[in-house]
Amino acid sequence: xxxxxxxxxxxxxxxxxxxxxxxxxxxxxxxxxxxxxxxxxxxxxxxxxxxxxxxxxxxxxxxxxxxxxxxxxxxxxxxxxxxxxxxxxxxxxxxxxxxxxxxxxxxxxxxxxxxxxxxxxxxxxxxxxxxxxxxxxxxxxxxxxxxxxxxxxxxxxxxxxxxxxxxxxxxxxxxxxxxxxxxxxxxxxxxxxxxxxxxxxxxxxxxxxxxxxxxxxxxxxxxxxxxxxxxxxxxxxxxxxxxxxxxxxxxxxxxxxxxxxxxxxxxxxxxxxxxxxxxxxxxxxx
Amino acid sequence: xxxxxxxxxxxxxxxxxxxxxxxxxxxxxxxxxxxxxxxxxxxxxxxxxxxxxxxxxxxxxxxxxxxxxxxxxxxxxxxxxxxxxxxxxxxxxxxxxxxxxxxxxxxxxxxxxxxxxxxxxxxxxxxxxxxxxxxxxxxxxxxxxxxxxxxxxxxxxxxxxxxxxxxxxxxxxxxxxxx
Numbered sequence: 001x002x003x004x005x006x007x008x009x010x011x012x013x014x015x016x017x018x019x020x021x022x023x024x025x026x027x028x029x030x031x032x033x034x035x036x037x038x039x040x041x042x043x044x045x046x047x048x049x050x051x052x053x054x055x056x057x058x059x060x061x062x063x064x065x066x067x068x069x070x071x072x073x074x075x076x077x078x079x080x081x082x083x084x085x086x087x088x089x090x091x092x093x094x095x096x097x098x099x100x101x102x103x104x105x106x107x108x109x110x111x112x113x114x115x116x117x118x119x120x121x122x123x124x125x126x127x128x129x130x131x132x133x134x135x136x137x138x139x140x141x142x143x144x145x146x147x148x149x150x151x152x153x154x155x156x157x158x159x160x161x162x163x164x165x166x167x168x169x170x171x172x173x174x175x176x177x178x179x180x181x182x183x184x185x186x187x188x189x190x191x192x193x194x195x196x197x198x199x200x201x202x203x204x205x206x207x208x209x210x211x212x213x214x215x216x217x218x219x220x221x222x223x224x225x226x227x228x229x230x231x232x233x234x235x236x237x238x239x240x241x242x243x244x245x246x247x248x249x250x251x252x253x254x255x256x257x258x259x260x261x262x263x264x265x266x267x268x269x270x271x272x273x274x275x276x277x278x279x280x281x282x283x284x285x286x
Numbered sequence: 287x288x289x290x291x292x293x294x295x296x297x298x299x300x301x302x303x304x305x306x307x308x309x310x311x312x313x314x315x316x317x318x319x320x321x322x323x324x325x326x327x328x329x330x331x332x333x334x335x336x337x338x339x340x341x342x343x344x345x346x347x348x349x350x351x352x353x354x355x356x357x358x359x360x361x362x363x364x365x366x367x368x369x370x371x372x373x374x375x376x377x378x379x380x381x382x383x384x385x386x387x388x389x390x391x392x393x394x395x396x397x398x399x400x401x402x403x404x405x406x407x408x409x410x411x412x413x414x415x416x417x418x419x420x421x422x423x424x425x426x427x428x429x430x431x432x433x434x435x436x437x438x439x440x441x442x443x444x445x446x447x448x449x450x451x452x453x454x455x456x457x458x459x460x461x462x463x464x465x
Contacts, residue, residue: 016350020376024354027369032419038368045362053314053363060318129319130364134416134424137365138319173365180420202425260319 039166046139047168054127054141061260121263122146124154124172129256136179136201138162138256142264143170151230153265159236159253160184160224161262172264176256177205177237185227186237191215194225197237197250205238207248218242222250232267301454305344306352308450309336310359312443317363330436333360334408335443337375338401341382342389343451353379367419374411378404394444401440409433 030038072079124146128139142148144167154161154174162182166173175182182199186207195210210216220240226233238252316332333356340348357372364371382389382404389400409429416424 017376017380020350020354021373024357024369024373024376027358027372028367028415028419031367031369042362042365042368049314049359049363053317056311056314057318060315126319128317128363130317130366134366134370134419135364139317139363139365180424200425202427257319 043166043168043173046166046173047143047171050127050139050141050143050168050171053139054125057125057127120266122148122266123261123263124148125261126174126256126259127171134201136176136182136199136256137165138174138176140172140174140262140264141170143168143172145169147266148172148264149266153224153231153235153267154262155235155265156254156256156259156262158255159238160231161254161256161259163231164264177252178203178256183208184231184237185225186222187225188214188216188240189221189223191220194227195222195248197222204241205250205252207240207250210248216240216248230267232265302347304450304454305336305340305347306355308447309333309340309348309352309356312336312446313356313360314363316360330432330439331360331371331405331408332436332439332443333357333371334375334378334405335401335436335440336447337379338382338404339444339447341379342386342397342400344454345383345386347454348379350376350379367415370412370415370419373415374408377411378408381407394441397444398437398440402437405433405436 027038122142124140124142126138127141130137138161140148140154148164148167150164150167152164154163160177162174162176162179163184164172165175176199177184177197178199178201180199180201182197182205184197185194186197187194191214193211193214193216195207195214195216197205198208199205207216207222218240222237222240224231224233224235224237236253238250241249241251243249312332312335316330337348337353337356341353353375354372357375358368360366360371360375361368382400385400389397409432413424413426413429
């Protein structure tokens with residue numbers, strides 16, 4: 001009865017191991033050369049699995065929320081004190097921001113500045129996360145049907161998380177900033193010095209292509225520069241933490257490990273977009 | 287075909303696929319975002335644990351084809367190059383199959399140490415394939431953290447799979463060519 005159980009290679013077990021090893025290596029080679037059919041098959045399969053993962057991740061999220069709530073219960077007093085202080089500070093900053101906003105509008109009007117395009121967004125839930133030796137990606141529960149497209153920026157309330165790299169009809173894969181293949185144009189918020197932020201699969205990211213003697217210092221805030229027209233400018237990215245071996249290291253504001261819901265921005269730069277998106281889809285800009 | 291025969295067939299199919307299905311569920315569980323408090327992302331590869339367990343107790347049902355499928359689904363979900371986890375899992379099955387008689391029927395601690403070695407072997411395979419694939423020496427840190435995490439979670443995984451295993455009828459005899 002069980003003898004016939006499902007090993008379709010049952011008659012040739014001797015060849016099963018080398019055959020499957022060869023198959024695995026073959027698939028890796030196809031993935032390496034970015035075979036479009038391999039990519040599309042994977043996107044479709046994730047699409048099929050996405051509802052299952054979504055349902056499964058809900059109890060996990062509920063448990064985590066409970067753990068977090070219990071944790072918060074114990075330090076509610078300290079947190080309350082800290083929040084009061086922060087609120088006072090923020091009220092002050094709000095007044096400053098209003099003042100600056102009004103001034104900025106005036107100056108922009110005086111100079112006839114071109115208005116930045118507005119951005120629409122879709123709120124998504126992060127349902128899957130991977131942090132292996134190869135990649136740092138996340139899966140979200142929205143896709144083409146919700147207007148998600150390759151190249152769009154993904155942000156949390158703290159800052160940018162990454163960019164969309166694969167889109168199925170109801171799921172999408174996000175390349176996190178910490179991934180080895182992630183490169184985004186950034187600038188120092190104060191000095192406007194441009195650089196490129198690169199991931200290396202570890203938790204810290206680094207600045208590459210920063211000009212020698214560029215005005216960068218420890219503690220500087222980084223924002224997206226919007227160069228290339230794919231990402232909206234001014235999204236908070238992270239803070240410069242130090243310099244190791246001539247390379248500036250950066251701690252990101254948004255920790256993907258703590259984010260359950262994120263927003264995917266539809267940043268429409270008129271005229272530039274179709275070509276830019278295609279380039280993103282083909283991996284040219286990554 | 288009468289009704290009892292149909293029921294028996296469904297039962298047989300369920301029994302034959304139970305190890306595969308339970309492993310796939312664990313792979314999906316391992317891909318969940320895990321953001322408990324201040325720990326950060328540490329997601330173990332539970333597929334390796336499942337393949338390890340089933341290769342020891344039901345190698346007739348956790349075949350190379352099943353192990354390959356488990357690895358492939360893990361790759362699809364994690365976004366790693368297709369075949370990379372599959373390769374690691376195949377090698378784990380091969381090693382465990384050869385060492386099965388030293389592990390079967392032993393106290394749980396022995397099994398646990400066995401799993402540590404298997405998980406380390408899988409990590410080494412992953413590290414090598416990643417380094418060749420990306421053409422650079424990749425950071426060992428995340429891999430080690432994941433292996434340790436899988437280690438910590440192994441008792442829970444083994445307990446769950448044991449609950450699943452006792453529901454399966456015993457095979458008359460596991461005749462298996464050790465290849």
